[in-house]
Amino acid sequence: MKNKKITRKISQGMYVLTTEGGGCVVDAVIQASAGDNPIIAVAICKDNHTHQLLQKNSTFAISVLGKDADGEIIKQFGFNCSRDVDKFEGIETIEVKNTKVVKKSLGYIILEKVDSIDCGTHTLFLGKMIEGDILEDEEPMTYAEYQENKEDLLKITTEKGKTAWICTACGYIYYGDEVPDDFICPICKLGKSYFKEKED
Ligand SMILES: Cc1cc2nc3c(=O)[nH]c(=O)nc-3n(C[C@H](O)[C@H](O)[C@H](O)COP(=O)(O)O)c2cc1C
DSSP states (O other): OOOGGGGGGSOOBOEEEEETTEEEEEOOEEEOOOSSSOEEEEEEETTSHHHHHHHHOSEEEEEEOBTTOOHHHHHHHHSSOTTTSOTTTTOOEEEETTEEEESSSSEEEEEEEEEEEEOSSEEEEEEEEEEEEESOOSOBOBHHHHHHHHHHHTTOOOOTTSOEEEETTTOOEEESSSOOTTOBOTTTOOBGGGEEEOOO
């Protein structure tokens, strides 16, 4: 028995990773060490453009999203590719150490890339904290809260008269009578079993 859904019970937060040229929404973030310059690790899918950016850039930032996060920021960074759109357009940012961070967040951590580990589908990028600050002293949003509220948060509306299937991990909508067996969500790369038919 290998029920991978148990991995979704691992508590994670909601963050926006930014770096020169773009970035993306991430939940796979951990503080890997303590001390004056803690190491933060973030897992990035190799298919994401952010992966390419992180291979060449030496600095990146993590902005921490709060419970009242703006769904538009999640849509912009989590449902678009930096290859096609300017992720920073229409998003208020602050520039710290030549890196844009999200202004509507609880705060940011600026990281200098120190290592990366190949994890198969993802690469774990390790960054040493060189700067950081709290912008708003509120509660952070957890990934579980995002899952619970994403339809409202992202204002997911589906086209009338069409059968819609929502990816329960990220909110991507697939239209069709059935999700094909080999379908892979283009956003979070999960398979058919993660899709749930939208009820009216
Ligand atoms: C709630 C949520 C959590 C996500 N977590 C991650 C993550 O931890 N790592 C990752 O590589 N992608 C994650 N993604 C997917 C990327 O944000 C998404 O594929 C993005 O469009 C990639 O943009 P890019 O091609 O510009 O890099 C997440 C998306 C959402 C909506």
